[in-house]
Amino acid sequence: MRPEPFGALLYHFGTRRLSFLKNQRVLAVVRSLADHPSARAACAAAGVSEAELPVYARALATLADSKMISERTVA
Amino acid sequence: MTLTHDMAPAGPSAAPGKLTDLFQLGLDAPICLTWELTYACNLSCVHCLSSSGRRDPRELSTAECMAVIDTLERMQVFYVNIGGGEPTVRPDFWELVDYATAHHVGVKFSTNGVKLDPAAAARLAASDYVDVQISLDGATADVNDAVRGPGSYATAMRAMQNLADAGFRGFKLSVVMTRQNIPQLDQFKAIADRFGAQLRLTRLRPSGRGADVWHDLHPLPEQQRILYDWLVAHGEQVLTGDSFFHLSAYGSALPGLNLCGAGRVVCLIDPVGDVYACPFAIHSEFLAGNVRDTGGFETVWKSSPLFASLRAPDTGGACRSCGFYDSCRGGCMAAKFFTGLPLDGPDPECVQGYGSAALAAVSGAAPKPSVDHSHRKVPVSIGRRRPPSKDCDENPLSGFTA
Numbered sequence: 001m002r003p004e005p006f007g008a009l010l011y012h013f014g015t016r017r018l019s020f021l022k023n024q025r026v027l028a029v030v031r032s033l034a035d036h037p038s039a040r041a042a043c044a045a046a047g048v049s050e051a052e053l054p055v056y057a058r059a060l061a062t063l064a065d066s067k068m069i070s071e072r073t074v075a
Numbered sequence: 076m077t078l079t080h081d082m083a084p085a086g087p088s089a090a091p092g093k094l095t096d097l098f099q100l101g102l103d104a105p106i107c108l109t110w111e112l113t114y115a116c117n118l119s120c121v122h123c124l125s126s127s128g129r130r131d132p133r134e135l136s137t138a139e140c141m142a143v144i145d146t147l148e149r150m151q152v153f154y155v156n157i158g159g160g161e162p163t164v165r166p167d168f169w170e171l172v173d174y175a176t177a178h179h180v181g182v183k184f185s186t187n188g189v190k191l192d193p194a195a196a197a198r199l200a201a202s203d204y205v206d207v208q209i210s211l212d213g214a215t216a217d218v219n220d221a222v223r224g225p226g227s228y229a230t231a232m233r234a235m236q237n238l239a240d241a242g243f244r245g246f247k248l249s250v251v252m253t254r255q256n257i258p259q260l261d262q263f264k265a266i267a268d269r270f271g272a273q274l275r276l277t278r279l280r281p282s283g284r285g286a287d288v289w290h291d292l293h294p295l296p297e298q299q300r301i302l303y304d305w306l307v308a309h310g311e312q313v314l315t316g317d318s319f320f321h322l323s324a325y326g327s328a329l330p331g332l333n334l335c336g337a338g339r340v341v342c343l344i345d346p347v348g349d350v351y352a353c354p355f356a357i358h359s360e361f362l363a364g365n366v367r368d369t370g371g372f373e374t375v376w377k378s379s380p381l382f383a384s385l386r387a388p389d390t391g392g393a394c395r396s397c398g399f400y401d402s403c404r405g406g407c408m409a410a411k412f413f414t415g416l417p418l419d420g421p422d423p424e425c426v427q428g429y430g431s432a433a434l435a436a437v438s439g440a441a442p443k444p445s446v447d448h449s450h451r452k453v454p455v456s457i458g459r460r461r462p463p464s465k466d467c468d469e470n471p472l473s474g475f476t477a
Contacts, residue, residue, distance in 0.1 A: 002103075002104070002151040002153075004103055005103070011154070013203060014203060016154075016183075018153070
């Protein structure tokens with residue numbers, strides 16, 4: 001993950017695919033996913049409002065589809 | 076030869092603003108860059124974008140290449156597209172590939188296959204961070220060898236067989252689209268499928284020696300439409316290096332980044348360390364600096380006045396009033412430059428037809444590439460020295476006839 005003025009770029013060496021985070025807030029959400037029990041909690045902590053949640057849910061789903069983020073495995 | 080980037084178009088939005096608008100202003104570091112390691116090549120393809128053939132004596136040394144890789148790692152450049160010339164003929168090629176991947180810089184390299192024997196193929200199949208692109212410009216030997224030279228079809232097919240036998244899945248079969256091979260689109264796909272490879276199609280540019288053959292090789296207008304429809308039908312299965320964005324003016328945009336990335340998201344480092352805005356623009360007009368300069372590549376990328384000007388919002392120039400400008404963004408800078416067209420006007424292959432009108436209006440010669448390493452075409456004859464015709468005759472030229 002590489003920070004950029006507009007957000008961040010993500011590159012997956014396995015799939016050789018590039019994804020984009022188009023603003024600072026979605027970047028904050030992605031960065032803090034591991035620290036929160038759920039994606040919803042990470043969004044709330046980053047200041048995403050209830051009304052905005054569906055947009056962020058779609059963004060995270062896209063990242064999951066492209067294997068940029070994955071479900072936590074229980075240790 | 077090499078190309079730019081094959082991007083996944085997917086990006087979480089969650090924000091206003093189109094990606095092309097964000098990229099227009101440039102990035103802190105390139106997403107990927109093309110690095111031509113040598114001008115030396117065993118082939119003499121008629122359309123070579125870098126006019127390669129002979130090694131340049133000023134070529135970057137192994138240590139200098141490693142220093143460049145250190146910089147790319149620090150700047151978090153995701154990967155480099157290594158090309159040439161034929162990069163695998165450099166004796167330190169594998170050493171540099173290993174050094175890059177060990178330093179978190181992914182490698183994709185383009186080759187005509189000359190060095191991809193079973194051992195090299197096995198080595199490549201074992202790495203997750205190295206991707207290979209085999210260049211082939213005809214689905215049959217006659218079409219390919221007319222452009223890339225005798226025997227080059229067999230070499231490429233053997234290399235792909237070696238990769239497939241070694242278990243390398245998803246390497247790239249890279250094709251420059253020409254008037255002669257557009258009728259072979261389905262055959263190329265079949266070859267890629269046969270070897271478990273992914274097809275990658277790119278645009279012919281009038282760059283390097285390509286300028287000499289562009290008028291005979293570039294696709295005809297009706298072929299452009301065939302190509303566009305074929306690309307739309309195959310979607311993300313086929314890579315394009317985002318090189319056909321000029322075709323987006325036919326209708327819906329093609330997958331990928333529909334924007335000229337020169338100096339904004341990509342650039343070229345040539346074998347002697349010169350940094351150009353794009354691999355197709357090896358000309359002093361597009362030379363931004365050299366990695367041997369103080370501050371190295373990072374300073375060139377961040378501070379070159381040329382790159383700053385390329386990142387300035389463009390006005391669209393003569394294309395501004397065209398309803399398709401948002402789709403094609405005026406097309407390819409290098410294609411315009413090397414056909415003598417103004418950079419702020421239509422692409423020579425503009426699908427709305429403005430290019431042919433502009434070409435007809437060009438007066439004077441188009442700019443010539445400023446760097447040429449082509450194999451010399453002058454026939455060389457080597458004289459054989461015979462023993463002195465007389466014992467007392469010590470003149471070294473004795474016995475030679477002019």
